[in-house]
Amino acid sequence: MAFQILVNIIIAVTWMFLQNSYTATSFLFGYIIGIIILFILRRFLVFNFYMNRVWAIIKLIMLFIIELIKANLDVIKIVLSPKLNNQPGIVAVETRLETNVEITLLAALISLTPGTVSMDFSSDGKTIYIHSIDVPDKEDMIEQIRNSFERAIMEVTK
Amino acid sequence: MNVNEISEFIAAVLMLAGSIMAVISAVGIIRFPDVYTRSHAGTKSSTLAVLLTLLGAFLYFAIAEAFVSVRLLLGILFVFLTAPVAGHLIIRAAYRAHVEMADITIEDELKEVISQKEEEKDQSHLR
Numbered sequence: 001m002a003f004q005i006l007v008n009i010i011i012a013v014t015w016m017f018l019q020n021s022y023t024a025t026s027f028l029f030g031y032i033i034g035i036i037i038l039f040i041l042r043r044f045l046v047f048n049f050y051m052n053r054v055w056a057i058i059k060l061i062m063l064f065i066i067e068l069i070k071a072n073l074d075v076i077k078i079v080l081s082p083k084l085n086n087q088p089g090i091v092a093v094e095t096r097l098e099t100n101v102e103i104t105l106l107a108a109l110i111s112l113t114p115g116t117v118s119m120d121f122s123s124d125g126k127t128i129y130i131h132s133i134d135v136p137d138k139e140d141m142i143e144q145i146r147n148s149f150e151r152a153i154m155e156v157t158k
Numbered sequence: 159m160n161v162n163e164i165s166e167f168i169a170a171v172l173m174l175a176g177s178i179m180a181v182i183s184a185v186g187i188i189r190f191p192d193v194y195t196r197s198h199a200g201t202k203s204s205t206l207a208v209l210l211t212l213l214g215a216f217l218y219f220a221i222a223e224a225f226v227s228v229r230l231l232l233g234i235l236f237v238f239l240t241a242p243v244a245g246h247l248i249i250r251a252a253y254r255a256h257v258e259m260a261d262i263t264i265e266d267e268l269k270e271v272i273s274q275k276e277e278e279k280d281q282s283h284l285r
Contacts, residue, residue, distance in 0.1 A: 111242035
């Protein structure tokens with residue numbers, strides 16, 4: 001991925017030399033042309049076309065913003081309800097992610113999703129312990145959210 | 159109303175929403191029964207509160223004074239990076255220090271793991 005970005009920047013700089021105008025606009029234009037050239041030549045590259053991964057990162061950020069807003073609506077609903085009748089608890093969740101960066105990212109995202117805060121990791125890093133604000137009806141939903149986050153992170157780092 | 163006033167109005171609404179979120183987060187910290195549930199209100203709501211307030215300030219300065227402040231954007235980024243980690247560390251430390259959970263808690267899958275770990279540590283001390 002880093003190699004492809006480097007190639008793209010070199011194409012953009014070459015474009016600037018050909019235009020003989022050294023401005024941010026012509027760099028941006030050359031960069032876009034570089035993206036198109038890399039897209040055409042994607043079969044000859046060792047890795048996948050790197051814009052796919054950029055797109056996955058953008059999707060992850062969008063998912064994250066939506067989940068953050070949902071989480072806050074959830075907290076508002078619980079805080080402002082006249083009676084506190086939620087049932088908190090700690091749930092263990094297995095994860096398929098491997099590297100430390102991925103697991104840290106997943107834990108941070110879990111902390112900002114509706115009704116869950118990551119509490120602890122098991123020593124082998126395969127299980128995340130999550131404090132959930134409402135256990136009975138949330139457990140399936142947590143699994144579902146976790147799957148969507150986990151899949152989004154795997155798409156970014158595959 | 160021209161474009162400038164409308165965008166200043168949007169900035170004001172963002173800041174107002176941010177301060178309301180901060181108040182709700184404070185109410186949550188008072189109302190919830192134990193450390194663990196309080197951290198829910200503490201991490202999520204105050205993160206969004208800071209985000210909305212800083213975004214409103216950024217928009218206001220960008221439109222009214224034509225001054226793009228990158229520091230505000232960096233502030234948003236740093237709060238986003240650090241707030242979940244801080245919440246995680248605080249409740250992790252609380253759990254390891256055997257802080258009681260609220261009575262309404264119905265499930266605890268971490269208890270066995272921690273007690274097992276502590277037993278192992280005790281045995282290695284004895285040896």
